[in-house]
Amino acid sequence: MSSVTTATATTAVPPSKKPSTLTLDRVWLYAILLLFAFLFLMPIYVMVINSIKPLDEIRAGNLVALPLAPTLEPWVQAWSQAQIGVQATGLKPYFLNSFLMVIPAVLISTALGALNGYVLTQFKIKGGTLIFGLVLFSVFIPFQIVLIPMAKLLGELGMAGTVKGLILVHTIYGIGFGTLFFRNFYAAFPQELVKSARMDGAGFFVLFWRLMLPASLPIVVVNIIWQFTNIWNDFLFGASFSDYSSYPLTVALNNLVSSSTGVKEYNVHFAGAFIAALPTLIVYIVSGKYFVRGLMAGSVKG
Amino acid sequence: MAALTIQNVSKQFGATKVLHQISLDLADGEFLVLVGPSGCGKSTLMNIVAGLEEPSTGQVTLGARDITYLPPDERDVAMVFQSYALYPNMTVAQNIAFPLEMRKVPKADRVAAVKKVSGMLQIDHLLDRKPRALSGGQRQRVAIGRALARSPSLFLFDEPLSNLDAKLRVDMRAELKKLHMRTGVTTIYVTHDQVEAMTLGTRIAVLKDGLIQQLATPMELYERPSNLFVAEFIGSPSINTADATVDASGTVVLNGVSTGVTIDTAHAGKPVIFGIRPEDLIVVDDGAIDATVTLLEPTGAESYILVDTAFGEFTLRMPGPGDFNLGDRMKLSFAPSKVHVFDKATQLRLNT
């Protein structure tokens, strides 16, 4: 026999045609997706274009029309001049408050979450599973249930109505999430590595610091993103525990928007909302799949 | 029951050509094995026949129908996957009946078919279980049952035994062969294991890099491999090879010693590769090759003996425990008719 057999001399059966890849089904598919994409994008589109329209245009025209005389005035207003509560300082100071509140809270809660996760997975702890269950449950609780006692605690610590107080609150409640993220990650960490490190004499901190932490960079990123987004976007704690000098941005925004006196400056509202949304949106766009991992880790496996 | 023809089928993924101009004919009822190393294209070819992928060029016909672009369900082909691919949310009975359900076979007939097939495969006591409650071997039978229930014109097996442990694999191999003898359905079987290929196929197609290296019966492949790759792929332990030359008269010369094998004088002076299978090396007092024993591998029924020669390491196959010890010296010989000669450059067989 030769290396490659030759085909039979004649083709007894007439060949069939290659079907086209663009079928009606595919067209429908894209159409539906595009429709939904439009619906999803619409609010932010409205928000942006209306934030650069002068007020009379908004009142005279309709929300979806492009601005005829675009102006950045509403943005300036929202940022530095708008009336928030009793002061006309715009959102700037509150933007700062949010930052001051978020950054320490994120860093500390991530660090502690990592430590907790590490301890829970690498050491046999009596009732380790129960602790896991308790932590898991704790991230689901309605925060309303802790408002009152927390207010009292902050009062006793002298932190009521301060940014420091907010940092404390967010850190505490961020630890729960962090613990979960890290626990799940470390539970899947290859045990052989840990065992061999232990045999080489690594102790508690060395194991954590030199082996597990460096390997957990992706989950650290995920955690930071998730915490940042949640804490920045929080409203309830902000509204309950801050006073007008320490409002986080969300509370300030709500104040701006819900003021029932005077003329409703829609464009300023939209500008303000967009300013408030920018940091988390940027984080979202930049972090892409890490954001998704955070979402998923916060929910389930399998 | 139908004859399958694959004509000039090729497959390209972007710039990578996975299959080059494959053509082969299967007679009705034949058991063809596609064998080759990983990446040779055998699974791709299988997918094309099943309808899970489209060929870039070429035609596939089954019986009188051109099935090249038909969707899988219209081809009357059944497939058993390497991972069995059972539906996890259905019971064994539902799994087996599923293809019949899809073809709107009435319930009574479905039940009968399930009963018949499960009896044949001895899984009738597992009908109410879900796949996760089954062992590997049981799952595999369910997968076969699901394919059988349809009485298709063509059976496709994609490395079905690879995930089983060694002993089970040997048992299942025999069962598959018996099944084929009983049902007589035309079958294509893909594997990377050459022992499976040899024992199961009526014919074997050896593939490498998307090309059929040789298409022949098992014994032909073994005794007359058409190129070096086939010679080395089929047969365990592998064929022994050594560099050799061809003198003016066309005789193959090994290290100055004539092998007694003559080929076309057109190859005179060209380097060739001399090949001899382990069982064809004979220990004689006046043999032409000097050898020293370096390793003994007894397997029970026979032994593989590694020896050092002037041309490198050779393996011998001897029945029983073999009568040699490490360091023994011996002389080897062989019958010229058992020699395989390959051109060193093209790797093609040169002697008939």
Place this chain on the structure above:
Amino acid sequence: MVGVCVYGFIVFTFYLSFTSSTILPNFNLAGTENYERLFSLSTFYSSLQNLGIFSFLYITISMLLGMTLAILIDQRIRAESIFRSIFLYPMALSFIVTGTAWKWLLDPSIGLERTMHLLGFEDFVFDWIKDGEMAIYTVVIAAVWQTSGFVMALFLAGLRGIDNEVLNAARVDGAKSWRIYTRIIIPQLGPSFISSFVILAHMAIKSYDLVIALTGGGPGRATWLPSVFMYQYTFTRNEMAVGAASAVIMLVGIAIVVIPYVRREMRLNKGGHA
């Protein structure tokens, strides 16, 4: 430490709900008086009712929409990641931002109704947000917009976890696309259904920010949810004990949904390694 702040506080609030606290915590026990008062308040009842309507619609629509979007995107779409990003970005936004945007979008005087009028549909009416009966449905709309992307992500992960060979087997067995989805894929998505239900349900009960921003609880009290009730009664109306009681009710609601889930997770994750 976390234990204290979570469970300690829960106990504290629970205790409070049995006291006669008004502006400040008062530790005199008052029996179940607060709960009785709670349930006698029509505002609480309407809050619960709103919650029921809202949760049912919100959860059902989000799950359907999320699953549909996931299935659509799973069809080997070009620009898949762009579509995914578009559907998911609302999750990055604060509920306040969402509420603000939708508030004006749905406002009859400048939003949808007015736009339709300007486009010529003079008779178009869409004043739900100002209508006591219908306002709660506007909350549903905004909430679904915000979190469907998340449900989609969950289902997409579930879809992608399904063994591709099983799908191939189904194709060879003769199942058409539609059948493959209903008989094989969707039954295997059980875990995705469960997770999304638990998460959506607990978000529904906790919803506060969105309501405040979108309708302020109004018109009047038409869109009060228990979360709003709690805040109002505790901080604004100075009836702390009643507020505490309502918080406890909220917790119970969440516990009912979440505890089975937590127990399941605990079973699947027995302890650590060590």
